Amino acid sequence: MWEGVTDIFSQITLIDIIDIALVAFLFYRMTLLIRGTRAIQLLKGLLVLLVAMVISDRLELRSINWLLTQIMTIGIVAIPIVFQPELRRALEQLGRGKFFGEGIFSSNQGDEREATIKEVKKSIKVLQTRKIGALIVIERETGLNDIVETGIKINGEISAELLINIFMPLSPLHDGALVINNNLIKAGGCYLPLTEKPNLGKELGTRHRAAIGITENSDAISLIVSEETGAISLAENGKLSRYLDEDELESFLIKLWGGNEERSKSFWHWRLGN
Known part of the structure; x- marks a missing residue:
């Protein structure tokens, strides 16, 4: 087992680490953007639906699983509409240079x-x-x-x-x-x-x-x-x-x-x- 873990880590390069760090930082900034807004409650609702869908699939509750799958499909399509204010805010902050950190272009x-x-x-x-x-x-x-x-x-x-x-x-x-x-x-x-x-x-x-x-x-x-x-x-x-x-x-x-x-x-x- 330890040999397999060692092999996995040996294949990770510096570029992979930078790539993972950038993705983590983007998720962090997006979390700050929606923290304290109504969007966080909607995300929690989607997470509950996802967990319920996985559990119903494992328990072979086919009818419930089918219904939850349809709801999740509709939810994914509706995400750009539901999160329109947050997406607009992210683009505005990106244009002002504030998405990657408050005050990057301001020293005073x-x-x-x-x-x-x-x-x-x-x-x-x-x-x-x-x-x-x-x-x-x-x-x-x-x-x-x-x-x-x-x-x-x-x-x-x-x-x-x-x-x-x-x-x-x-x-x-x-x-x-x-x-x-x-x-x-x-x-x-x-x-x-x-x-x-x-x-x-x-x-x-x-x-x-x-x-x-x-x-x-x-x-x-x-x-x-x-x-x-x-x-x-x-x-x-x-x-x-x-x-x-x-x-x-x-x-x-x-x-x-x-x-x-x-x-x-x-x-x-x-x-x-x-």
């Missing part, structure tokens, strides 16, 4: 994010003082183009003045969520999925539930300013931290999104550690 991403965090902090402070409700979603690895498409595209450079004006009462975009990525406001007035957690406090309204909901479906960070109390909250990984001040908010954003080595840590793991 960390500086841009630091400046963005400063502008967000300034705007949050003003919104808190005036008790103006706000909901800001910060996009990280998981693409939020499906959310952006529900709102009005802006694609404007982030500034505290622009952020404040967007959320001013009677503004056309003040009721929805604002989506930002790096140093750009991608869209405003966006609709977010609401969390279905049953144990949330009654004092939390739609804005807070939407902020939690988007972080359950993606790795995004949500910032909330309460219209009633002016309290600042942050949602990450489906969990909500309330009653932050602007300095504490800035520290959290630097850790979670600032581009340093610790930004990939869980918000709650970092916070408990401090």
Whole structure:
């Protein structure tokens, strides 16, 4: 047996290793692309059907196996239609040079994010003082183009003045969520999925539930300013931290999104550690 294994490994060349590594990397990037989106649930459904088809074939359940085979055939044909948003997002990122890694063609991403965090902090402070409700979603690895498409595209450079004006009462975009990525406001007035957690406090309204909901479906960070109390909250990984001040908010954003080595840590793991 060991001789057969040795023979197999002896036939592997450097080109084969590079080939396998490239395929693995492509699958990894595709997984990041659909992680946290509805596509991952569809993939799980296809996987369940595939397992059921194999089991029915082994048990010789011919009728069930035939039915599952037909469903799988239809599913494979429908994949390009079902995954159309994800495929379009992949092609867009490939064209922008972001598919193979965030920031490949940008060396000053960390500086841009630091400046963005400063502008967000300034705007949050003003919104808190005036008790103006706000909901800001910060996009990280998981693409939020499906959310952006529900709102009005802006694609404007982030500034505290622009952020404040967007959320001013009677503004056309003040009721929805604002989506930002790096140093750009991608869209405003966006609709977010609401969390279905049953144990949330009654004092939390739609804005807070939407902020939690988007972080359950993606790795995004949500910032909330309460219209009633002016309290600042942050949602990450489906969990909500309330009653932050602007300095504490800035520290959290630097850790979670600032581009340093610790930004990939869980918000709650970092916070408990401090």
